[in-house]
Amino acid sequence: MKNTSKTFLYNNIASAIEEQINSGVLKLGDKLPSVRILKKEYGVSVSTILEAYYRLEAKSLIESRPRSGYYVIFSKDKLLKSPEKTAPNSKASHKSKAEIIIDFYQTINEKDIVNFSLGVPAPELLPVAKLSKTMHETIIHLKAGGTYYDTIQGSENLRRQIAQRTLLWGGNLKEEDIVITAGCTNALSLSLMVVTNPGDTIVVESPVFFGILQLANTLGLRVIELPTESSSGMDLNVLKKVLRKQDVKAIVLISNFNNPLGSIMPDSHKKEIVKIIKEYQIPLIEDDICGEIYYGKNRPSTCKSFDDSGLVMWVGSFSKTLAGGYRVGWVAPGRFLKEILRLKLCLSSSTTTITQETIANFLMKGRYDYHLRKLRQTLHANSLKYITTIGEYFPKDTRVTKPQGSFLLWVELNPKINVKEVFNKAKEKGVVFSPGTIFTLQNQYQNCMRLSYGLPWSIEVEKALKQLGKLLKNSSL
Known part of the structure; x- marks a missing residue:
């Protein structure tokens, strides 16, 4: 005490x-x-x-x-200005950027590079030893060492732990409301497959996580990208106009700490979008994967907390906070629970028993909350160091987001700078980042990049940012 x-x-x-x-x-x-x-x-x-x-x-x-x-x-x-509100057109798109993304992914695991493209915190920031200890303890006590098939809905222990944590954002979910999935992408794909058919149109933020775009392409969906503020998220006035004119089957939204922009919807906007989807009877797939990595005093709410019609499908995962390789996520699908269970039965039957129970035990022992407190403090400190360093070394007209959570920065540069060209030069110097063009299906964000500050701060990181700033300055000449 x-x-x-x-x-x-x-x-x-x-x-x-x-x-x-x-x-x-x-x-x-x-x-x-x-x-x-x-x-x-x-x-x-x-x-x-x-x-x-x-x-x-x-x-x-x-x-x-x-x-x-x-x-x-x-x-x-002395901080740089925030990026301007994005301005994509409202036309539905259906095309693939697989070649660009595959080329980008080929650099992710290369050695001897400073990798600002990481979509998860570095292993040094994760409780690897405690997780390993928990897994060992779990296997000893599991029936048949965890080699049996779990239920379709997933570990009861884990679902109960996730349900209990919804109290942090004003939720009141029960364990029977939740389905465990093989990570967040699996939860998103199951949700999209249940509420759409090939040829249907969905609405997303812009820029948007490229994994959502690739899912849409794989499922044969058309995508409408909407203007988004770096602070407050999707423009709901434009959303209303789109819904009045076009037949939209689903909205996919990262309400807390959007990837890559970092925006967080205020409660008033969350209430408003829930009201909109209820009026139009359109499901909202809410990706809340980084909701636990907040820097304020309280965990931000979710659209799900205001949902009284069952149209919000709340999706999450432990990939960004604990163990991406464990592939443990979930969806609380509301009125679509039976359809999700039927689809999961057809596609995968069950989820890996050992990793589910390991995470459940990690949460039950209080180790998760202790880890999250340390992770938030480290990432918040990192965000300020990265932003200050960018202000010192990048071109003076650079704009950068000011995140309230997660571990991602969206950097907007002078329109004359082609970030894809800088990407290739930076790679030769041992520095990798995420080009802005992979976060859209439209012809935009050529002068933008996403930087992860999920790496521990070090002299090497500072040198890499300085090197990147030098390349950007030379590119603008």
């Missing part, structure tokens, strides 16, 4: 100072109160004050200067 109390104290002190830095009360170059003064002011130990300062240093908000004290080194005024 003592350690918990101490953690609470230094987090409170760090948060109070961070708030003053963000609000401009503490400005760039200001000296912070000495450790001795804060110790007396808060009535805590020196180690508690130092821990608070260490946390602020990790976020690149302050720095220690020998024999002088701690100083503010961060200013919102």
Whole structure:
């Protein structure tokens, strides 16, 4: 209990100072109160004050200067502007970018590169040892060592744990409302296959995760991309206009920390889109895969939390937070539960027993929440370091998102810069990122890129960003 109390104290002190830095009360170059003064002011130990300062240093908000004290080194005024609202056309598209994406994927596992294209946090940020220990404990106690087939709906233990976690965003799901899948992509594909047929049209954000585009292409679906704000998500006014004119069969939406833009829909927008789909009786497939990686005080809500018609199909996974290779995801399909179960029975019958039960036990033992707290702190600190470094080394007219969660940055450069050309040059220098063109079916985002800050911060990472900035500056000449 003592350690918990101490953690609470230094987090409170760090948060109070961070708030003053963000609000401009503490400005760039200001000296912070000495450790001795804060110790007396808060009535805590020196180690508690130092821990608070260490946390602020990790976020690149302050720095220690020998024999002088701690100083503010961060200013919102020095941050780059956010990207403009996207402006795709509202025509339905049906084409494949498989060749571009395959070429991109060929670089992912190459050695001796700094890989900013990672779609998951680096292994160093994941609890690999504790997961392995949990798996060993799980196998020992599983019937037949977990070699048996599980039920079609999936592990009851895991479904119960996922259902309990919906309380964090105002949900009230039960274990019988959830179906376990082989990762998030499997959950998305099952959902799309249940509510659409080849030739149908779906609506997505723009830019949009390329995996959704490839799924749509594989299923023979036409895609309408809608304008999206980097802060608040899909433009709902344009959505209404599209639904009045076109026969749309489903909406696919990443409501919290969109990939790649990082947008998060405010509650008012989530309520509004649920109202819209109810009026038009159109299912909404809500991908909430990064909802647990938030930087604020509370876990953001979901569209599912406002759904009273069963039209929201809530999809998630442990791939971005715990173990991508375990391939454990889920869908809470609402009124489409029976159809999902029938389709899963035909396609895969059941999901891997051992990985399901391992994650269920990891959650039951409280290890998941402990890991998430550390992961959020690390990624939040990373986001500030990456953004500050981009501001220092990239062209001055660069725009970059300011994420409130997840581990992705969307970077918008001068229209004269062709990011695909820079991608090839950067690869030769040992730096890889995700070109903006793979996140759309339209002719756009040639001057954009997605950067993952899921890599631990290091001198190599800073050098790679500096190298990338140099290439971008040369490309704009």
